[in-house]
Each structure stands twice: as structure tokens, then as C-alpha cells.
Amino acid sequence: MILHLIWLLPALLFIVLFLIEPRRLINAYLFFITLILFAAIVAGFFVVQLSLWDRQTAIIILIGGLLLIPLSVVLSTVYLLFNGKQMMTFEGRRLANLLSLFYGLGILLTLALHFLSHYFIIAKLAALLDNLLVYGSFLYLSYVIYGLFYNLFPLTYQPDYIIVLGSGLIGDKVPPLLAQRLDKGLFYYEKFGKQPTIIVSGGQGSDENISEAKAMSRYLLDKGLPANKLLLEQQSTTTLENLTFSQKLIGEKQETTPRFLVVTNSFHSLRAGIYMRKLGLKGRSVGSKTALYYLPSAWIRESVGLVVMYWKWHAVIIGLNILSWISSFFF
Structure with missing residues (x-):
């Protein structure tokens, strides 16, 4: 019991x-x-x-349940490869868009090595890749599942500032991904009685005609947001800089500690929230909807970003795994 x-x-x-x-x-x-x-x-x-x-039925169900494990691996691999093709078709061949394809190919390579496991060195290599894939998949699924839960948790305070994070432009136009963030920011602005001030945050990329913040401000003004409820942060190039520079933008104007709501896309809200905590920003982050085909690669990218944030812990775990693997050659 x-x-x-x-x-x-x-x-x-x-x-x-x-x-x-x-x-x-x-x-x-x-x-x-x-x-x-x-x-x-x-x-x-x-x-x-x-x-x-019914003992016989129980055994059949147990075997069927165990078979679901390899079946889920195969189906996941097929989906990742299919999603990689989708990303190339809809988003182009940039490295960030190929992560699901590479992940699927990595799993496929590992599965293929098991068919050659009668060779000693290949069997050892397959065992190492198995451990690394299990560890990576654990991290990935942990972030995805908790990220979904984190986004569903209701907002329980009224923010003083709503920070909308930039995500790239097409020339000087706001693309759909960024428009979803801005619409979410407007939704919360109206939900809280049009009291919060919206901060649009994003610098100008090398392939962009204007800063992200400038394009975002135009979008919001066209939607009817009053100019006195809008602040622009135009220097940042990363999420950490988005939040750091936005904090500095209003830091000297406050008599009391302000509460923030950071708006980004669903896959990015967990990492944004962690950065908020590191910077001492009161509040939380929320995510807007994202096209389903975009999510696998986006979550893989976010997982990599979260691993990099705490790379020392992961380096120790992976290092111990590799040392154990090397020792298996001699014992």
C-alpha cells in the first residue's frame, strides 16, 4: 500500500x-x-x-502496454521527421527551423545502430546514445508539460506593466507570430480596465528596416491603444535584454515595486518567467497561441536555451554518464 x-x-x-x-x-x-x-x-x-x-487478459494488456513504449518512439520519430519537412516548407531552411528534423534523425540513427549491435563498439555507442536520448527526452518532455501547465495557471494579480517581447519582423511589418503576442497583450490591457502600460521590447535586426519595438508600437496604435499607455524599448536583442532594458526604462519612475506581466508565445513563457525571477521582476509570464506545426522545433529550441541557462548541472550529469560509459569498456 x-x-x-x-x-x-x-x-x-x-x-x-x-x-x-x-x-x-x-x-x-x-x-x-x-x-x-x-x-x-x-x-x-x-x-x-x-x-x-482474468489472468490471461491482464497479461495481454501488460504486454500491449509494454509494446507501446517502442511504438511511441517510432511514431515520435516519424512525426519529428515530418515536422522537419513542414518547417522547411513553411519557415525556410534556417538552423532553428531544422531542430525537429535533427532530433528525429538522431533517434533514427540510434535505432539503426541497434540492428548492428553484434559489433562490440557499435553496441557500446548505441548504449551511450540511448542514455543521452533518454536524458534529453526527459528534459524536453518536462519543459513541455510543465510549460503547458504554467500557461494554464490563472493570473491572480493586476499588472502595472505589460511587456510584450519582440520576435522578429518581415521588413518593417509585424508577422503573425508577433501579432499573436501583441493581441494577447491588448487582451490583458483591456481585461484589467485599460490601466496597465504596455512596453513593447525589441531592437533592430540586421535584416529589419526598423526596430521591432517601433513596428510593434505602430501595430498597437492602429488597434486603438492610446499613445500615453505605450513605452518603447528599442535596444534589446535577447530575452534577457528585453526584460533588463524594460526594467531600466521604468525603474526610476516608481515609488513602489511594480508588478509585470510578460507576454510572449506559449513555448517561450517558461524561460521568460525564469529570467523574470533572476532579475527580481514581480509577476509572471504568459504565452499566446502558436501554430501547431511550429511547436516541436520551438520547444526543442527552448529546451536547449533552458539547458544552457543551467549548463553546469547538465555538464556534470552528462559527464558522469560518459565516464560510466568509458569505464564499461574495462569492467
């Missing part, structure tokens, strides 16, 4: 840490571990109970 409750340990820890500060990355790991343990215990309980009534 005690084993049935083992999932409560990470669940309780997650609830406590989430209530204290939802913008911590450890919440993502605890949340995913809780879901895995809960699902495994529920599935095991179901099979055990079923075996009391």
Missing part, C-alpha cells in the same frame, strides 16, 4: 515549491516525475486487479 503512495513525495514537494515560486525549473522536473510515477502506479494497480478476475 505504501508503494502506491510513492508518487505523493514529489507531488507534495512540487506543490510547496510551486506555491512559493512557480518560475523555478525544478518544478518542471518534479511535475513530470510525479506524472510518471502516478501513471505507472495506476497502470500497475489496474493490471493487478484485472489479473484477479
Whole structure:
């Protein structure tokens, strides 16, 4: 009976840490571990109970459940390859658009190596790649699942400032991805009685005719936002700079600590929230809708960004894995 409750340990820890500060990355790991343990215990309980009534059916269901693991790997690989083709068709051949394709090819290569595992060195290489893919997939799924939960959590305060993060222009025009962020910012501006001030944040890229903030301000003014409710931050080139320069923009004008709402796309809101915490910004981030075909590559890019933020921890874990792999050649 005690084993049935083992999932409560990470669940309780997650609830406590989430209530204290939802913008911590450890919440993502605890949340995913809780879901895995809960699902495994529920599935095991179901099979055990079923075996009391019909042992043969329970065995068939158990085997079927185990077969879902390799099947999910195959289906995920096919989807990643298909999504990579979609990204090239709709978004071009830039490296950032090919991440799902590379991820799928990496899984495909690892699966292919298992068919040559009768060669000692290939079997060892496949084992290493298995461990790295499992670790990478754990991180990726943790970020995606917690990111979705983080976005669904209701807003419980009225912000003083709404920061809309830039995401690139087409010449001097606001593309659909950025328009979704701006519309989300307007939605919250109106929801809170048109009281917050909107800060549009984004510098000018080498392929852009004007700064992102300037184009974003034009979009919002055309939508009817009063000019006195709009501030422009036009120097930033990264998410961290977006928030840092926006904070400085209004930092000297405040008698009390302001509360912020950072608006970005759904896949990016978790990392934006973590940066907010690091900078000491009160509030949270929210995500606007994103085209489904765009999400796999976007989440992979975000996962890489989150790993880089805490690279020392991941370097230690991967390093220990590689050392263990090297020692397996001799013991």
C-alpha cells in the first residue's frame, strides 16, 4: 500500500515549491516525475486487479502496454521527421527551423545502430546514445508539460506593466507570430480596465528596416491603444535584454515595486518567467497561441536555451554518464 503512495513525495514537494515560486525549473522536473510515477502506479494497480478476475487478459494488456513504449518512439520519430519537412516548407531552411528534423534523425540513427549491435563498439555507442536520448527526452518532455501547465495557471494579480517581447519582423511589418503576442497583450490591457502600460521590447535586426519595438508600437496604435499607455524599448536583442532594458526604462519612475506581466508565445513563457525571477521582476509570464506545426522545433529550441541557462548541472550529469560509459569498456 505504501508503494502506491510513492508518487505523493514529489507531488507534495512540487506543490510547496510551486506555491512559493512557480518560475523555478525544478518544478518542471518534479511535475513530470510525479506524472510518471502516478501513471505507472495506476497502470500497475489496474493490471493487478484485472489479473484477479482474468489472468490471461491482464497479461495481454501488460504486454500491449509494454509494446507501446517502442511504438511511441517510432511514431515520435516519424512525426519529428515530418515536422522537419513542414518547417522547411513553411519557415525556410534556417538552423532553428531544422531542430525537429535533427532530433528525429538522431533517434533514427540510434535505432539503426541497434540492428548492428553484434559489433562490440557499435553496441557500446548505441548504449551511450540511448542514455543521452533518454536524458534529453526527459528534459524536453518536462519543459513541455510543465510549460503547458504554467500557461494554464490563472493570473491572480493586476499588472502595472505589460511587456510584450519582440520576435522578429518581415521588413518593417509585424508577422503573425508577433501579432499573436501583441493581441494577447491588448487582451490583458483591456481585461484589467485599460490601466496597465504596455512596453513593447525589441531592437533592430540586421535584416529589419526598423526596430521591432517601433513596428510593434505602430501595430498597437492602429488597434486603438492610446499613445500615453505605450513605452518603447528599442535596444534589446535577447530575452534577457528585453526584460533588463524594460526594467531600466521604468525603474526610476516608481515609488513602489511594480508588478509585470510578460507576454510572449506559449513555448517561450517558461524561460521568460525564469529570467523574470533572476532579475527580481514581480509577476509572471504568459504565452499566446502558436501554430501547431511550429511547436516541436520551438520547444526543442527552448529546451536547449533552458539547458544552457543551467549548463553546469547538465555538464556534470552528462559527464558522469560518459565516464560510466568509458569505464564499461574495462569492467
